[in-house]
Amino acid sequence: MPKAYVFTRNGGPEVEALAEQEVPVPGPGELLVAVRAAGVNPVDWKLRTGYTRPGSAPQPLPTVFGSEAAGVVEGVGPDVEGFTVGDEVFGNPVTGGYAEYTLLPVAVTAHKPAALSFTDAAVLPVAAATAYDGVRQLAPAPGSTLLVTGAGGGVGTAAVQLARHVGARVVGVASADKKDFVESLGAVHVGSGDGLADRVRAAAPDGIDAIFDLVGGDTLRAVAPLLADPAALVSAGGKPLAVELGGTAVARARTAAVLDEVANLVVTRVLRTHVTGTFPLDEAGAALRAVEDGHTRGKIVIEVAA
Structure with a gap:
């Protein structure tokens, strides 16, 4: 039977396992x-x-990990238009x-x-x-x-590039070991940790116009007062x-149209994905540890593997 990497209950890495599962049946x-x-x-x-x-709602257990995927259409559920078997697609499973x-639901799936x-x-x-x-x-x-916290991670890497593409100056907060990487994206690197606000002021003496926060916690508390x-x-x-500090959460569109747009940005080389590590499915635990x-x-x- 096909394999999947799951967690069998809530907890730490000890609840993860590579398991066999039935091939799911597509619904409408x-x-x-x-x-x-x-x-x-x-x-x-x-x-x-x-x-x-x-x-x-809480997810039923066991639960298969993973919020984004790409692959080949093997079957089409009822009331689906615009997709056929053999299409190469990506989206939110x-x-x-x-x-x-x-x-994959067609509402958040793109070719x-x-x-x-x-x-x-x-x-x-x-x-x-x-x-x-x-x-x-x-x-x-x-x-x-624009100040981006967590500038060296997956979302931050893309955010820096997209902001630079529209002509903004970007100050990227990340750990010291990510300095060269963040600067390669076109941002001014500022190290995280104690004294962060002072370092941001030194890097942006004319002030910060906006913050895109990807970290929260003490980092967000330190930099939020820098905004007028x-x-x-x-x-x-x-x-x-x-929200407590007067800001707001990202308003996620979650549409196929957005997926089409970001794919086009990659194809036209406006956006680089910066995939820095790949793992086979049977080493999914190691992949997850790298992020965790x-x-x-x-x-x-x-x-x-196909």
Whole structure:
């Protein structure tokens, strides 16, 4: 039977396992997809610990990991238009991406351009799309200064590039070991940790016009007061705290149209995916540890053999 990487109960890495599962059956508006690649995101391990997305019910156990995937359509459910068996697609799975087979809802599934690899396509539905939504929401003006916390991670890497593309100056907060990487994206690096606000002031003496927060916590508390207008704070890392500080959460579009747009940005080389590590499905645990440890640059991908 096909394999999938699951968590059997809430907890730490000890609840993870490679398991066999039946091939899922697509329902109305769904595609059965043979997975070729799945992106790894912090939300994956957070869900394992018992975290529940706002407005969502707890997931039934065991649960297959993975919030973004790319692959080939193997079956089409009722009421599906625009897709057929053999199409290469990517999107947000409803039955987990760390698997040989998954289901993708057509509402958040896009056709993969031929010029885009499965590996690159698999990192777009969560990380790149979140960055796209956040930068579009902030709408930084050319010449303005945007502060991005967590600039070396998957969402941050994309956010820096997208903001630079529209002409904004970007100050990127990341650990010291990511300095060269963040600067290679076109941002001014500022090290995280104690004294952060003073370092940001030194890096941006004319002030910060907007903040795209991907970290939350003490980092967000340190930099939020640097804004003249608290409403110019958007967060995907500390949403309740951002609201408390006068900002807002990223308004996720979650549409196929956004996926088409970010794919086009990669194909036209406006956006680089910066996949820095790949793992086979039977090493999914190691892939997840690389992200859970918090030291990853760019994106990690699980590649599934055809």
